[in-house]
Amino acid sequence: MSTVTFGVTPGFGEKLHEALGYSGAVRVGDRVEISGQAGVDDDLVIPDSLEDEIVQAFDNVERTLATVGATWKDVIHVNSYHKVAPGDDVIGDDHNLVMAEQFRRRLGGRAPIWTETGVTVLGLAAMRVEIRVTAIVGSDSGPDSGSGSDSDSGA
Secondary structure (H helix, E strand, C coil): CCCEEEECCCCHHHHHHHHHCCCCEEEECCEEEECCEECCCCCCCCCCCHHHHHHHHHHHHHHHHHCCCCCHHHEEEEEEEEECCCCCCCCCHHHHHHHHHHHHHHHCCCCCEEEEEEECCCCCCCCCEEEEEEEECCCCCCCCCCCCCCCCCCC
């Protein structure tokens, strides 16, 4: 039977745990799931700049992963939620360029799968982004292990 360990991020995570009764991360064996991480500081303040908010959300993912012994380099799947105006039909480059830059900066060449979703509301009125990930601890054996051309692609 696998051991289950819950993690609560110091600072903002402790405040949310106390107020809302949830943990920021769970580890079952080597698999880690985290709750959506906002771009907030430890006082739950959101930066004015969208870029700063996205970078803070990435920092908070990192901090939350650490509570259960994982890092960005263990991440295999990213879900991101981006606030868009009702009726918008696309998530803009103002979000995507910063997301891509943070992936490159933090993942050391690894490219996890990514699902990006546009939403009209998030947990706090001022939030514009939320990021959650799945990780497998110890899966960081190298950039994109097993990727490349498919052996049966005829190439």
